[in-house]
Amino acid sequence: MSSVKLYKSIDSTSANCAGAIGELAGAINDAYAGEGVEIFIKDEATRKDVYAWAKKTRHKIVVDESVGDKLRLVVEKVA
Amino acid sequence: MLVAGGGIGGTIVANRIAQKLSDEMARGEVKVTVLDRSQKHYYQPGFMLVSMGEMHPKDTFAEERELLDRRVGLITGDKGTITKLNPADKAVVTADGSTHNYDYLVLATGSHIQVDEIPGFKEGAQTFFSLDGAQKMWDSVRGFQGGNIVVDVAMLPHKCPVAPLEITLMLDDYFKRKGIRDKVNLHYCYPVPGVFGIPNVNKMMTGVFDQRGINVHSQFTLAGVDPSGKKITSKEGESLNYDLLIAVPPHKGAQVLGDSGIGDRRNWVPTDKYSLQMKGHDDVYVMGDTTDIPISKAGSTADYESYVVANNVSVDAAGGGSKRDYTGSVFCYIATGLDQATYIKFDYTHPPNPPTPSQIHWWGKLAYNRLYWSIHARTII
Numbered sequence: 522m523s524s525v526k527l528y529k530s531i532d533s534t535s536a537n538c539a540g541a542i543g544e545l546a547g548a549i550n551d552a553y554a555g556e557g558v559e560i561f562i563k564d565e566a567t568r569k570d571v572y573a574w575a576k577k578t579r580h581k582i583v584v585d586e587s588v589g590d591k592l593r594l595v596v597e598k599v600a
Numbered sequence: 601m602l603v604a605g606g607g608i609g610g611t612i613v614a615n616r617i618a619q620k621l622s623d624e625m626a627r628g629e630v631k632v633t634v635l636d637r638s639q640k641h642y643y644q645p646g647f648m649l650v651s652m653g654e655m656h657p658k659d660t661f662a663e664e665r666e667l668l669d670r671r672v673g674l675i676t677g678d679k680g681t682i683t684k685l686n687p688a689d690k691a692v693v694t695a696d697g698s699t700h701n702y703d704y705l706v707l708a709t710g711s712h713i714q715v716d717e718i719p720g721f722k723e724g725a726q727t728f729f730s731l732d733g734a735q736k737m738w739d740s741v742r743g744f745q746g747g748n749i750v751v752d753v754a755m756l757p758h759k760c761p762v763a764p765l766e767i768t769l770m771l772d773d774y775f776k777r778k779g780i781r782d783k784v785n786l787h788y789c790y791p792v793p794g795v796f797g798i799p800n801v802n803k804m805m806t807g808v809f810d811q812r813g814i815n816v817h818s819q820f821t822l823a824g825v826d827p828s829g830k831k832i833t834s835k836e837g838e839s840l841n842y843d844l845l846i847a848v849p850p851h852k853g854a855q856v857l858g859d860s861g862i863g864d865r866r867n868w869v870p871t872d873k874y875s876l877q878m879k880g881h882d883d884v885y886v887m888g889d890t891t892d893i894p895i896s897k898a899g900s901t902a903d904y905e906s907y908v909v910a911n912n913v914s915v916d917a918a919g920g921g922s923k924r925d926y927t928g929s930v931f932c933y934i935a936t937g938l939d940q941a942t943y944i945k946f947d948y949t950h951p952p953n954p955p956t957p958s959q960i961h962w963w964g965k966l967a968y969n970r971l972y973w974s975i976h977a978r979t980i981i
Contacts, residue, residue, distance in 0.1 A: 529864055532873065535928055535948040537894040538761030540797020544894045546821070547756050551865040566799070574792070577819065577836070 523583040525557035525597050534563045534591055541567050542574050545596060549580060554600035557583060561591045568592055601913065602692060602702040604682055605854075606636030606664045606674065608643070608977070609888030609902030610708035615979040616910030618669040624918050625671050633673035634664070635694065637681040641667055642731065643972055645899055648763050651728035651737040652770050654938070655969065660731060667977045682709075685860040687881045704883050704913050707869060709854035711759045711889035711897055717850045718754055724827030725752070725847035728767065729759070740844055741774065746783030747843030752832060753790050754822040755850040756797070759889050759897040762944070764788070764848055765796060765805055766935040771846075772812045773937035786813070787840060789820035789832070801944060801954055808936060808957075822847070851897070853890055868892035873948070874925040876909050883916070885909045896930045903976060904929040933965035941965050 529548045533541040541562050548558040562568060568585075571594055575582050584595035601617060603610045614634050624630040641664040649655035665674055674680075678695040685692050691701050713729045715722040728734040751768045768788050775781040788795060788809065794802040795809055795816055809816055821835040825845065833839045852858075853867030862878075863869045870879040871891035878884040887909050888902030895901060908926040915921045928948030934957075935941045941961035944952035955961070968976075975981055 531894055533894050535895070536798050536946050536951040538797050538896045538898075538930075538932075539756040539894065540792060540799075540802075542792040543756035543797045546792055547866070548864075550755060570793070574819070 523557065523595055523597075525555070525583050525595060527559050527595070528552040528556040528598075530559040530561075532561050533567070534561055542570055545571065545574070546578075549578070549596060549598050552598040554598050557595045557597045559584075559593065559595045561588070561593055563591060565592075568594070571596070601630065601632045601704045601706070601917065602700060603632065603634045603706045603708060604685070604692065605708035605710055605890070606634045606638070606641060606668075606676075607708060607710050607888070607902075608899040609710070609890075609906065610634055610636070610706065611641060611664065611667050611977055612903055612979055613706055613708060613887060613906040613909050614672045615667075615669045615977075616906050617914060618671045619979065620910055620914040621918055622671070630917055631673065632671070633675060633700075634668060635675050635680040635682055635692070635700070636664065637676065637695075639664055639676045641977070643899075643969070644729075645760060646969055647731055647734040648728050648760070648767060649969065650731065651734035651767070652741065652774060652938070653738050657731060657735055659969075662973055662977075667973070669978075682856050683859070685856060685862060687862070687878070687884055690883065702883075704885070704916060706909060706913065707857075707878065707884060707886045707890050708888050708902070709857065709890050711851040711853060712855070713849040714852050715849045718822055718824060720825030720827050721754070721822075721847065721849060724825035724830070724832075725845045725849070727847055727849055728763075729849060737846060741771070744775075744784070744844055746780060748785045748787060748841055749844045749846065750787045750789060750832060750840055750842040752820070752822055752845065752847040754848055756791060757894070757897055758848050758851045760932075761797070761896050761898065762932050762934045764790070767846060768814060769808065769812065769936045770938055772814060773939075777938065785815065787815045787817060787842075789822070789834070789840065790816070790818040791821040793819050798944070798946075798952060801952060804942075804954055851889075857890075864892060873928070875912065875923070876905055876926050877912075885913055895928055896932060898930065898932055900931045901929075904931075906979075933961060933968065935962065935965060937962075
């Protein structure tokens, strides 16, 4: 269980124009360092995209779990 | 009932409510009023066509009063400019100091460009996300003789998500027709990997960009614009020189929402994705760009949502009937040149499958723009 304070939760289980990474990047931009953004996604390909994006932007994935038929990830903003 | 905002969403939903509750309104049991600072109604999707000389600026606005059902009230100016929302007291305050009480509120206050958020943006970038900006951009495009044109998306989400794809492909076509495409280097900078957020649309459009010789820079998150050096830099450390910079500024929800303690730090309002009710407030509906639902911030989204909001608020107010859910419907044309287009149509459970670009869809796009004033805004359908 992560103790990161959540700034925002995003349900990205449906198609959307910004995509999971676009929504996540926008929310992380507005989060304060140390806060987390929770995102629900549907598939493994998107999960890999989130990992690749987090690595490139140097933010930290602190939760990665299955919740029913969804995947739940929490990304912590690193300053 | 109060409708906050007289843009596409607010106008359409007010007209639909009037149609649903015509008997109750005739008996004086229901009153519907739209509040907006402006008497003018702007059709913002038209701005992109203005920026390419494909639409006359005067065709992008009309008098709001002429579009609204005659039974719907309209308050503009200071009396219509909301300065405070207080859902706990079911009231809004306007700039003239008046308090307007409501039984039901529809928030349709839209998204707003933030040209001051990124250093140098206002001075160095052109944008078609305002009418004034679109007109200036067309002058720049017409006068462009060659060099680097950079199309940049500063941040997601923004309104009309397909517009950056469209403007890039329209520019490509414009300079081809002008016979100077070989003198124009087109660059497309996007803040996430690829050129668009939906995987199969991204794949299709990446192929089109490749065929057209458009240079893609992604992930490229705009950090700053240097207007004197004509250079942009990204948070990822890349820099790019430009002769003409066409950029999509960051967007936010209406400032009054933040000032009222509603919404996240970008003023998007927490909204149930199915009922379109503001979370924690069943008497407040939210639609269009105003919501925090991860879906297209587009006029067509607001149009689809308006059926649900008008129905459900009418059931709330008058009883009878049954409530509906918004299923995530979106429809957007995507211009792929100056005489061809494709489209995306999708919902929460069905991703889009854009058809091969054709002239038919281009005419469809133009027809939709034309018919907006007579059919869509007036909710004939």
